[in-house]
Amino acid sequence: MSTLTLYMQYIVNGLTLGAIYSLIALGYTMVYGILKFINFAHGDILMVGAFIGLLVYTALTGDAAPGAWTLSAFFIAMLVSMIACAILGMLIERIAYKPLRNANRLAPLLSAIGVSFILSNGAAWIFGTQSRRFPYPFENDPIHIGSITITPHQIVVIVVSVAMMLLLTFFVNRTRMGKAMRATSLDQSTSQLMGINVNRVISLTFAIGSALAAVGGILAAFDFRVYPSMGTMTGLKAFVAAVIGGIGNIQGAMIGGVLLGILEAVGAPLLHIPNGMKDTVAFAVLIIVLLVKPDGILGKNEREKV
């Protein structure tokens, strides 16, 4: 295999990974856009999403061989998980963040760290710390295109992610509620004066972000397996993706995710980084981006009004 095709292969793998990062990054970015706050528990919501998805899927299929039924069961599981996570996200916002909206700026962050800790350890308590495999709901025989190999699960990941992102773009740009959301992110108090129910918008933002995280969690489960602390590193990387794209910017999160996925897939072999240290790449990227262009690729220059 020539070096070129090898790297083509890495890029395909990176795209898959990046699509997942994008989905999760959207949740960070949407919440940041509106509340100017990093939802620390977002990574753990994706973990909960993956667990719920796995539970529903195994309950529905049992040991059934991959086929039409398992595939539809997979999508049912995804839908259930999305709804459950949306509710969870709204609940967390209502209980742990909403009362702190006017508190000092450290308070919601600390509260979010607390929530994150409760979720990940609660999951460890209920499900145990061992990691579980998410069975493929379809035959996962690799497909060869030229000398590049692509697996059906990669195709599913990319198709589902793109569909979700298109849906979100449509929602934000074309619907009344989406418009309200954009208005709220520009100026909360003015939006309130214009008759927008800001609390409802914020709840909805958490719901959508968490539902997307659930999808991201389930898709990530193919590659990373399902375990209680899976949210920490995946969440951190998705956050990096959101920063690369420009935090607060929806298109930015999508681009940032894909970019980080490719960087990670290509960077590690290119720089001969051992597999165990791969996470270091994402972190290095974060530091470099924050130093060179803290507003990200599409971020607008935000400054504190003096």
Place this chain on the structure above:
Amino acid sequence: MRILETEHLTREFGGVIAVNDVDFHVEKGLVTGLIGPNGAGKTTLFNQITGVDKPTSGRIIFDGRDITGLPAWKISRLGIARTFQNIRLYKELTVVENVMMGLHFKVGSDPFRHRFQQAVKSYIFASRENREVYRRAMEWLSFFEMEEHAQDFAGSLPYGKQRELEIARALAAEPKLLFLDEPAAGMNPSETAHLMQVVAKIRQLGVTVVLIEHDMKLVMNICDSITVLNFGVKIAEGTPNEIKHDKGVIEAYLGREEEDE
């Protein structure tokens, strides 16, 4: 003598020119007013001069020295102090602690000593230094007749007092030049009257004052010279009397025909 001069000062925010080629100057020892309609770029100009924000182009000369682009903390050490439009006190600290912060580089900072040596000295003799800082802070509070509030939290003071405390904190650094950003905003008439006395007292200390203000009565009363900005451009400067009768200024404030301000 000019204590401050800006040359072709310009600040752009992504295509919007907030300050456009402004030559602003301040005479030593006088009270200069900076007026203009909302969004004229007054605060932006303040922010450029005090280093809170960096100009896109142009130069700022303070006391014969080019201070363009220096960080805010260095500029304040050179002798420029300021207050903020939306009061920025340390609200959860006491009144006297706020003024003590203003004395940060007045006590315990010796430009001829190495910084590390200085820090060690400040650390070891903290108790003695604290007493000195406290004493001087209380002097400033008595200058503003606020001693009885010394141990109250800054955030609990009435609005007018908060504005005065911010001035006290700025003045504690013994600046050569003091910028006041809308000092009378939100004050009732008696508080405004008191503020006028305070500015007069500050002037007697030999501090040059520049103030942004919308209260025309106040501006016309206490300023020796006035500069008017509109849409980021300097449209007039002169004595209060000249400004009162300047056509361009009247137009900027009242609009041309049916536009109402």
Place this chain on the structure above:
Amino acid sequence: MLNFFQLILIYAGIYALMAIGQNCITGYTGMLSLCHAGFFCIGSYATAIMCKTFGLSFWLSLPVAAIATGLVGLLIGIPTLRLKGDYLCIATLGLGEIIRNIATNVNPVGYNSIPRASLFGYQFASRNKLAFIVLIWVFVLIFYILFQQLAHSRIGRAMIAVREDEVAAQSNGINVTKYKISSFVLGAAMGGIAGCMQTAYTLTVQPGSYTFMVSVMVLCTVVLGGMGNGKAVILGAFIIQFISYLPQLTGLTNVIPAQAKQMIYGLLLVVMMLWRPQGILGRDRFRYGDPRTRREKIAAFFRREGRNAEGGAV
């Protein structure tokens, strides 16, 4: 039972050392850093390497650990502390994970049978817990006093100004970046010192013991007691360790799941933020303007506190 109380005292001491550092960073300067586990790890490894590989004594490796950790803090602090607060929190979380990641990859087994610390011929053996309690709490006392002095000096005031309002602090001539970095480095160095003490006690170092939980525990310690209050932080360390050993103390190790204490920590963070964000003891009640000299204050302190004087409870 007594055994567990002794363990609580030892670990409360180690966590109090870390929390003093975290308090300097978060409580005084207002930066939310989440990598005390990383600093703890570096301190432990530095001590292990110094004592075992280079055969240095514990007393020499203590400053080495502190300086090494401080240097790492400096290296990380320079790029990240220029960022806004929220970014710092994620960047430091990442850093903590990376330090553990590197430690695990470079030396997955860690170090064992590290030489004991000794003082005037006396060997500090892990068996003799009482000696460790004294050793650790002497250090806590020393650093408590050092950091209280810092908090109530010109430097500490500048840090508090940075916490309260960065823009206002700059306009008061305070070099915000300098104070942020100094505070971060000092806080990091405390993590290193705590790591050194832990190594001296357990005489082993394993990469698995420096998880994110450690950082959260330290943060919890500070939040629980009260951010920006030296005494409160030490109270917090006791409470956190008490919670940590609750299953053993009550003899319910089989009933209470291992994750229960972590969940309690998480819950504590949320509950404290909702109902008492200033912590149990609240802000430091230090008031400037006390006309007494330091000697008079100390004399007054002992006159008042003379009745219930106890080495540990500062």
